[in-house]
Amino acid sequence: MTNALLRQSRFTTFDGTLSLVTDHQRPDRYSHLESLEDNRPRIARGGGYAYSASSFGADSLVQEMTCFNRFLKFDPETLVLTVEAGVRLIDIMTWAIPRHMHLPVLPGYPLVTVGGCVAADVHGKNPFKDGTFADWVKEITLYHPQKGYQVCSAMKLPELFGMTCGGFGMTGIITEVTLQLAKLPAPALAVTGASLHSLQEASRTLLACEADIAYSWHDACPGPGFGKGIMYTGHWAQQHKGAADSLSFKPMTSKSRATLPFSVWNGITARLANKALLLQNDIAKANRATGILKASFPFATNPYFHKLFGKRGLRETQFLVSEANIERCLDGLKELINATGAPTMMISLKRFRGVQQSLSMTGTGILVALDCFRNARTESFMEALDAQILEFNAQPNLSKDSRLPGSIARQTLPGLVEFEQTLYRYDKDRLMRSELSERLGLQ
Amino acid sequence: MTYLVVGASSGLGRALAERFASAGNEIILVSRDRRDTEALSAHLTILHGVKVSPVTIDLANRPLSYAEIDAALQAHQPLKGVLLPAGANDDDDAVGLNDDKLTYLTRVNYLAPCELLNRYLPLLKDNDGVVIGFGSVATARGRTQNAAYAAAKSALQAYFESLAHSGTRCQFYILGYLNTNLAFAQDLPFPMAAPDRIANVVYKQRFANGRRFLPRPWYMVYRIVQLLPWFIYKRLSF
Numbered sequence: 204m205t206n207a208l209l210r211q212s213r214f215t216t217f218d219g220t221l222s223l224v225t226d227h228q229r230p231d232r233y234s235h236l237e238s239l240e241d242n243r244p245r246i247a248r249g250g251g252y253a254y255s256a257s258s259f260g261a262d263s264l265v266q267e268m269t270c271f272n273r274f275l276k277f278d279p280e281t282l283v284l285t286v287e288a289g290v291r292l293i294d295i296m297t298w299a300i301p302r303h304m305h306l307p308v309l310p311g312y313p314l315v316t317v318g319g320c321v322a323a324d325v326h327g328k329n330p331f332k333d334g335t336f337a338d339w340v341k342e343i344t345l346y347h348p349q350k351g352y353q354v355c356s357a358m359k360l361p362e363l364f365g366m367t368c369g370g371f372g373m374t375g376i377i378t379e380v381t382l383q384l385a386k387l388p389a390p391a392l393a394v395t396g397a398s399l400h401s402l403q404e405a406s407r408t409l410l411a412c413e414a415d416i417a418y419s420w421h422d423a424c425p426g427p428g429f430g431k432g433i434m435y436t437g438h439w440a441q442q443h444k445g446a447a448d449s450l451s452f453k454p455m456t457s458k459s460r461a462t463l464p465f466s467v468w469n470g471i472t473a474r475l476a477n478k479a480l481l482l483q484n485d486i487a488k489a490n491r492a493t494g495i496l497k498a499s500f501p502f503a504t505n506p507y508f509h510k511l512f513g514k515r516g517l518r519e520t521q522f523l524v525s526e527a528n529i530e531r532c533l534d535g536l537k538e539l540i541n542a543t544g545a546p547t548m549m550i551s552l553k554r555f556r557g558v559q560q561s562l563s564m565t566g567t568g569i570l571v572a573l574d575c576f577r578n579a580r581t582e583s584f585m586e587a588l589d590a591q592i593l594e595f596n597a598q599p600n601l602s603k604d605s606r607l608p609g610s611i612a613r614q615t616l617p618g619l620v621e622f623e624q625t626l627y628r629y630d631k632d633r634l635m636r637s638e639l640s641e642r643l644g645l646q
Numbered sequence: 647m648t649y650l651v652v653g654a655s656s657g658l659g660r661a662l663a664e665r666f667a668s669a670g671n672e673i674i675l676v677s678r679d680r681r682d683t684e685a686l687s688a689h690l691t692i693l694h695g696v697k698v699s700p701v702t703i704d705l706a707n708r709p710l711s712y713a714e715i716d717a718a719l720q721a722h723q724p725l726k727g728v729l730l731p732a733g734a735n736d737d738d739d740a741v742g743l744n745d746d747k748l749t750y751l752t753r754v755n756y757l758a759p760c761e762l763l764n765r766y767l768p769l770l771k772d773n774d775g776v777v778i779g780f781g782s783v784a785t786a787r788g789r790t791q792n793a794a795y796a797a798a799k800s801a802l803q804a805y806f807e808s809l810a811h812s813g814t815r816c817q818f819y820i821l822g823y824l825n826t827n828l829a830f831a832q833d834l835p836f837p838m839a840a841p842d843r844i845a846n847v848v849y850k851q852r853f854a855n856g857r858r859f860l861p862r863p864w865y866m867v868y869r870i871v872q873l874l875p876w877f878i879y880k881r882l883s884f
Contacts, residue, residue: 208831231656231827233681270656270827273689287685298693 207238214251214259215457216605217509219516220577221256221638225263231270236376239264241348246637247376249319250291251457252312254519255605256638257323257371263636266376268318274298275379282384283341288318288377293450293500295382300448300495304384307333313500314454318377323602324369324563326570328416328437328499331409331554335565337368338557339383345375348634352378366625369563371601373626373635373645389439390448392416392498394491396484401430402533402550406569408434409554410526415439416498417554422477423547423573424470425540431477432550433484440492448494452503455510463513468576473548518575518585520607521600522592522615523555525568532595536571539591545584546575559617562643564600572603582606601639609643619643647773648672648722650715652705652762653732655682657826658780661841662729663690663698665849671726672697674718678704697722705732705758706750712765725769727776727852730759735795735828748794755798760805767814776853777816779806783864785820786871787879803857810855818857819848822864835884836867 212227230236239245248258248267259265272289282304286295292306293313299305308327310320319325320336321343327333342356343364353375355364367374394416399405405419416437422428468476497504509517524532540547551572557565564570573588575581589611592599599607599615613619623645627633633646640646649666653659655677667673667690675683675698683700690698699718703710719725734754736747743751763777770777781803784796806818823829825838839861847860859865871879 208827210831210833229827229830231660232677232679234679235827273685274692275685275688277692 208235209264212265214248214256214265215461216254216256216516217252217457217460218254218519218605219457219461219512219514220518220605223256223259223261223638225259225261225265227265227267229267229270236266236271236346236378237348239348242632242634243348244634244636245376246635247288247318247322247372249289249316249322250312250314252315252319253323254603255601255607257602258319258637260637260639260641268376268378269316271378272316276381282386283381284384285342285379285381286317287379288316288321290317291315292317292320293496296496296499299384300387303387305387305495306339306382307385308336308339309499311500311502312455313450313452313496313503317380317382321368321377321380322370322372324561324565325602326553326555326564328418329414329553330570331417331556332415334557335563337560337563337565340368340380341383342379342381343367343377344379346378347375347630349630349632350375356381362625363629366561366622366629369561369565370622370626371562371639372637373640374629375635387495388415389441390495391440391442391492392437392495393440394435394437394493394498396433396435396487396491398481398485399430399432399434402432402537402552403430403530405432405434405552406529406533409552409569412436412554419552420480421550421552422474422481423540423550424474424477425544425547426474428474428477429537429541431481433481437498442492448496450494450496450500450503453506455502455506460506460509460512461514461516463510466513466515466576467511468517468548469578470546473576477549512576515577518577518581518606519572519603520585520588521564521570521572521603522597523564523566523568523570523600524595524597525566528595528597529569532571532591532597535591535595539584539587543580543584543587546578546581547584548574548576559598561618561622562601562616563618564598566598570600571597601643607642612643647724647726648674648719649727649729650674650676650725650766651729651731652676652759653730654686655679657731657828658821658824658841658844659729659731660686661845662731662848665842665845666729667694667696667698669849670694670696672722674699674701674715674722676701676703676715676732678702678706705754708753710758710761712762719769724773725766725775726773727778728763728766728770729778729848730763731780732759733780733782733795733799735792739792739794740790741793743794751794752798755795756801756805759802763809771814775815777806777809777814778848778852779803779816779818781818781820783820783822783859783868786868789882789884791884806857815853815855817848817851817854819844820857820859820864820868822859822861822867
């Protein structure tokens with residue numbers, strides 16, 4: 204039997220709010236992946252960029268899949284690519300772009316792994332147009348110590364496939380993913396930043412928008428400036444003068460994000476930074492042609508927003524509100540933030556289209572993403588926000604909120620009960636465990 | 647040209663295969679688990695468009711079966727180099743190690759690489775090829791841990807010196823800590839080098855002769871350990 208080669212490591216959520224030490228294995232070959240006892244609780248980990256503790260937990264061994272990062276198969280006729288779970292998005296994009304292909308759904312950081320994207324069913328810059336990551340997954344190979352390797356797709360073991368996309372690793376260790384790539388429409392993206400006066404204006408603009416990229420950013424500090432923002436819309440462009448499609452950046456991890464011992468962001472600095480961003484957008488050219496990599500991974504070249512939250516970390520929450528409820532929800536949000544003097548810094552809106560399944564945040568509506576710095580009011584504000592999520596029948600994003608109570612998730616995630624029943628039927632011993640699965644009562 | 651990489655499934659072996667393939671060389675990947683070498687073979691072909699053949703050989707077996715390598719060589723360009731990053735260690739490796747483990751460590755770290763090398767040496771000489779071996783700073787002096795591993799790697803180092811003396815073009819790298827899975831589970835006192843960085847150096851110097859330390863600062867550590875008086879050295883625990 205291959206030596207399991209374990210060590211103890213400290214794992215921290217990317218928001219910096221939750222941290223623990225547990226056993227850690229970084230398998231780099233199949234025999235190593237299979238070397239643990241069959242009944243040992245474990246959970247897979249990718250790049251470690253989830254805000255919630257979905258890739259680690261107390262008494263659960265972490266199997267870090269970053270060495271399983273090989274390209275396995277490619278069909279140039281159908282643009283179907285099979286890769287191992289530890290392949291990072293930047294690896295796919297830097298390979299695909301010169302071959303005139305791309306992956307349409309990309310979260311904001313390039314070192315996120317494909318396995319992590321499947322597990323959290325992440326979204327990109329325009330989920331209304333492109334759907335979520337699961338919409339581009341054709342097949343998954345899963346390893347479960349008591350079941351071996353299983354290949355699932357919409358045709359083969361569809362229930363397992365549905366649970367695995369957005370299942371936060373609870374169905375097994377994802378080893379391979381087959382992706383549908385898309386033909387690259389153009390070599391660049393022209394992104395426009397238009398000024399907005401309110402969240403409501405953004406929501407209405409998004410509902411009428413047909414751009415290739417569409418999302419808004421807003422000042423969320425309480426006060427008269429609340430809601431002012433920028434609507435980013437992008438279209439494929441044939442030329443990008445002076446914007447070569449390369450990405451040079453220093454990798455950021457949950458550890459390097461938290462290097463500063465204190466948070467720079469507070470009520471004053473957040474307001475100043477937001478005003479500066481609004482001013483910069485007014486001054487800058489209206490139409491900025493940029494390379495695809497830079498447009499796809501904005502946080503790679505600008506890590507300061509996250510780093511300045513320091514060791515104390517941040518709170519982020521995301522929830523999807525139906526188009527019918529969005530105006531009332533945004534009014535309620537404004538009222539709540541202004542009434543409580545909430546430590547909110549920014550809000551972002553995106554339009555979604557899809558059908559909710561497993562634990563994934565999918566469906567049709569408008570996504571509200573909200574970032575807070577941490578102070579004495581943060582936790583009570585987040586609890587008040589939970590009540591709003593319930594009131595507006597919104598759907599939370601489990602990968603973005605490291606403290607969302609299981610009781611709220613149970614009331615708001617339509618697929619959770621079915622997911623739970625199917626999961627227990629599939630895996631009676633519940634071997635794949637994390638802090639998130641424990642918080643949701645899925646142990 | 648074709649390079650044979652023995653122990654190619656992960657760590658330095660994989661990094662070497664990737665570096666040599668990225669320069670357009672054909673590669674024959676040897677490891678004991680075909681699943682790993684098949685995956686790497688596909689990866690290198692997709693990324694670099696080169697011909698790569700996976701071959702399954704367990705260096706612990708005796709005699710070694712060369713049939714798969716021989717067949718692969720028939721289908722490839724002439725053999726230009728043999729790279730031998732294969733190796734194994736064991737948590738129980740200390741004086742008094744049981745016979746099975748002692749035999750295993752000696753075979754994988756010394757005997758099998760030499761047998762394989764002997765087999766393909768005539769072919770390499772015909773093609774003016776190169777042999778590249780890898781040792782360890784553990785060979786500086788014998789110590790409580792890694793007794794059999796260090797002895798086997800020392801023997802391999804001596805064999806490479808003989809190879810060089812006999813006129814074969816060869817290099818031998820004495821490696822410090824590398825960020826591979828062997829080091830992953832250990833609490834090591836010095837920083838670890840990235841395998842791809844080491845592979846890059848090896849590639850650039852692939853036609854040179856001689857013995858080198860990688861990363862270079864390990865030369866000083868190696869020499870200091872060798873020069874320590876016995877009464878001090880025997881009190882060290884590492």
